[in-house]
Amino acid sequence: MSSTSTPIDDLLRGSLDHCVKCTICETQCPVSNVTPLFPGPKYAGPQAERYRVGDEPSVEWSVDYCSGCGICSQACPQGVKIAEINAQARHKLKRQNGIPLRDRIITRPTWLGRAGTPVAPLANFTLGFKPLRALGEKTLGVHRNGPAPKFAGRRFSKWARGRSGPVSGRRIVYFHGCGTEYYEPWEGQKVVEILEHNGFRVEVPKQDCCGLPLQSSGLFDDARKVVLRLARALAPHVREDPETIIVGNATSCTLMLKREAREILGLEDDLDLKLVSERTYDICELLLLLHDRGELKTDFKPVSERVAYHAPCQQQGHYIGKPALELLALIPGLEVTEMNARCCGIAGTYGLKAEKYDIAMAVGAELFGQVRDSGASTVACDSETCRWQITHGTGLGSVHPIDFLHRAYGL
């Protein structure tokens, strides 16, 4: 084993011995099903891992085309940590071959957000200006058509600081993530208003990125620094009171805090991260738990609309099913169709990369077709990058499922 291995590395790597080569992961992999460039999770994971020895050079390069969606690990009946093994292999490959400048840039939502927000009109113009995007593709390798979000020009945290919420109620800590902070601050406002409507007093600590984009691009050292900084920022808010939890609407970022940072980055021993991991909930997970306890207000007004719901891969990685579907079913008049395609293709920053854009669009094609066939006017989806991709692929507007709850509450 490599001198850098940790007990969690050994645990992940050890799980490959449970692989019985049944091919169930291969039936589920969205990427290998559309491109021969990635031969599949079983091949790149449990099989190729046997040839990745310590610090010796990697002999298998296709794992760079794994999008890290994690569906393989979820489907595996033997508990093999396929996606996690592949994430580590990708990191090793990056260390060996060097990290492109592009991957250093697009994995830093905090830098991008801080730079873009004050000059949002100019930044948005640049990101929408075809000749500049073509140049960006040639020089950086960011695909000209990759779905880039628009800077909101204002920050969620500024809105949160500038308002006075209720002074009483159950404390809850809100982790908003970078998508809400820089691109969709209105989503965060809705989360806060829904929580307050249900009797919570929402605390919004100062916070930055969770490190997921860095991790999924194989930049582990930077990802560790970033996620531990976030853990240090959040942990003090929940340490004293065992009843206080952290809730987030960025489902891939909450998954990073819950599980991925600990498992993939080998941070199992960090006490702050462990505390944060145990206390973090996805917003729909929390609302469904409240509903089960009879504590969710259900004063929903009818919303007559037809909506297609897609559960993103990272949301499925929470292993909580599809709580958004149960919640949307509470809204009178709302006609919800569950999509049955695996992945939209974007996988965070994967579909922005010039060499992977076409693969991401091919992965998404099945979902886009189902959305169009459903006759829905809007798509609900728990992850922001997936929403941007779905809108890019279908032309339909896409929102977080809580948007409908917010509307139905009449907030």
Place this chain on the structure above:
Amino acid sequence: MRGELHYDAVVIGAGTAGLVAGARLAESGAHVCVLAKGIGSTHLAPGTIDVLGYAPDRVASPREALSELVAARPDHPYALIGLDTVDHALAWFESCVGAGPLAGYRYVGRFEHNHLLPTAVGALRPSTLVPETMVAGDASAPEPVCVVGSRALRDFHPALCAANLTRAGIAARAVEVDIDVSRADENALGLARRFDDPAWRAGFAARLALKLQADERVGLPAMLGARDPGGAWSDLEHRLGRRVFEIPTLPPSVPGMRLYEILRSALRRAGGRLILGAEVVDAERSGSRVSAVLARTGGHDTRYAAPSFVLAAGGFASGAIELDSRWITHERVLGLPLRGVPAPEQPRFLGDYLAEQPMSRVGVAVDGDLRAEGADNVLVAGAALGGAVPWRELSGEGIALASGFRVAELAGAGAAATTGAAA
């Protein structure tokens, strides 16, 4: 704050038994959640419902052979399930396929009759309820067989299949058709996706037609469509002007994936939840009842509480029952007592690999109502049940379907009784 959800019934396992139990419970109006560590055996099995193939000779009528079997073997799962339930379960399943997501895809068969269908190596396998796309492979059909393969699918050898069919008295020959794939090889699922495309299918049919002789029926590896198998199969029959049948392949099994989709959507249609990746890691007991199970949800576990539980997590193959390095057998999910374990001084395994291995009859100890010993509100279905040797009997899917169906009746009745008592 605690992650806790309440259901009328929680099913553990998403193979055939678990999905059938979940779907039936949901159809009866229960609030149901199916928890599974991953996808079950459906994706690996041929997708046929084999009720009873050998007892020990080849079975022509499963209904007749089963009456004898359950009389002689009161501990066999079928004896606990009952023959009427098998009959009802088969009928329910057929209707479930009809109402399912694969339009034009049907299952064909009767409890009184086994089809005799070729395997990928050209052996003949007795099977009761099978996809219509396989029926023309039956040994009783008069036409000679043309087994079609392609170098693109390396795990299927048409010449081997045809040679063994010929040895079994069925005139057969093999041909290969070129399929252009962009990777070194392709599995049946990758090819099935191509067969979903009518234009691609037409091209394939045109190339194949040139190689066929007038009176032949055509056997192809089971890859005729993932999303639209009914359409792909009937279109191919129409284009080739003859009967076409699918032969089950090595995993991944396309007909097995269709079966999963049919059962999964039956569960969803009835309002049941399915949570994949949620491995059950612990259980809470109160006296002789299980009050809740804890499932892994990353960071914190979630507690699923219910008045009744169905254990359908499989047997040795899925890892739900294990034999550890100290030669002790365990049921790993709920820690339930097992039966059929050879005594310490008795042999556990025999030298002949395909013999009836002593360990093979191990299963969760249950009473006549499939209730786990020592856990009054846990019912057991599928491969977790001991007393059968599915790979010799060819009974695995039949036991899974019928026991899943039966535990849903029993759990529903149990829940109703509890509610009635409370009222």
